[in-house]
Amino acid sequence: MDEMLQQNPPLIGIDIGGTGIKGGIVDPKSGILLSETIRVPTPQPATPEAVTAAVAVVVAELSTSPQAPEARSPVGVTFPGIIQHGVVHSAANVDKSWLHTDIDSLLTAQLSRPVKVINDADAAGLAEARYGAGKGVTGSVLVITLGTGIGSAFIFDGKLVPNAELGHLEIDGFDAETQSSAVARERNGLSWAEYSVLLQRYFSHVEFLFSPELFIVGGGISMRADEYLPRLKLRTPIVPAVLRNEAGIVGATIDIGLKLNFAVLRAS
Numbered sequence: 001m002d003e004m005l006q007q008n009p010p011l012i013g014i015d016i017g018g019t020g021i022k023g024g025i026v027d028p029k030s031g032i033l034l035s036e037t038i039r040v041p042t043p044q045p046a047t048p049e050a051v052t053a054a055v056a057v058v059v060a061e062l063s064t065s066p067q068a069p070e071a072r073s074p075v076g077v078t079f080p081g082i083i084q085h086g087v088v089h090s091a092a093n094v095d096k097s098w099l100h101t102d103i104d105s106l107l108t109a110q111l112s113r114p115v116k117v118i119n120d121a122d123a124a125g126l127a128e129a130r131y132g133a134g135k136g137v138t139g140s141v142l143v144i145t146l147g148t149g150i151g152s153a154f155i156f157d158g159k160l161v162p163n164a165e166l167g168h169l170e171i172d173g174f175d176a177e178t179q180s181s182a183v184a185r186e187r188n189g190l191s192w193a194e195y196s197v198l199l200q201r202y203f204s205h206v207e208f209l210f211s212p213e214l215f216i217v218g219g220g221i222s223m224r225a226d227e228y229l230p231r232l233k234l235r236t237p238i239v240p241a242v243l244r245n246e247a248g249i250v251g252a253t254i255d256i257g258l259k260l261n262f263a264v265l266r267a268s
């Protein structure tokens, strides 16, 4: 049987962030990383040419791993902006020249293998829903990632409703992520207590709008959740992401893995 049609083969996942581009080889059955994580800094300016070249470096490095999948196997990629039908429709924290770029086609050509791109927070949400803190939770789950910006994934009964952009809610006259992202906390030199006040305002507003069953907090500072989650007063349970900073890499491979397994079922 063609190795491409092997059910549940390992897959390469790449997470493009505002500050770093990370990749790993993921076991789709468990969501566990089979390789070490390879990271390169996001080039500045983060233009399509520079970023795709950096993604190619990470994929080439991963391809030397003993766990690497077949050379032409598909790659799942995340991007920190709206992705609809493989095209970029927002670029808040990357170079504006990404707008209207067909990123699926660009990366497919650059890597000479099929590539499917989804929003970074959506990928984290898929990973948490399948393998992490949202596993088995019915109803609405909101995964909020606090990083360079604020990302969000809206999961309902384990399924993703893509491209929820709740980091850009206007709160007190500001685009929320400009005040309440992890990078905004550092930029403004806020203590955890001061930052928690902003998070309280943010999560109360989102809770009022959506009444989810669960909030999951992802992004780099999910590792420091003890500093701020206990200070928040919400009626919704709020927990850190289980997959921590790897959720994007793992989630990048979920959509593409489903398509592969569908192809196996059709071929058998």
Ligand code: BGC
Residues within 6 Å of the ligand: 079, 080, 081, 082, 090, 092, 093, 119, 120, 121, 122, 145, 147, 148, 149, 150, 151, 152, 165, 167, 177
């Ligand atoms: C973007 C989102 C992204 C989030 C986290 C926001 O600025 O609009 O699409 O998910 O940052 O990277």
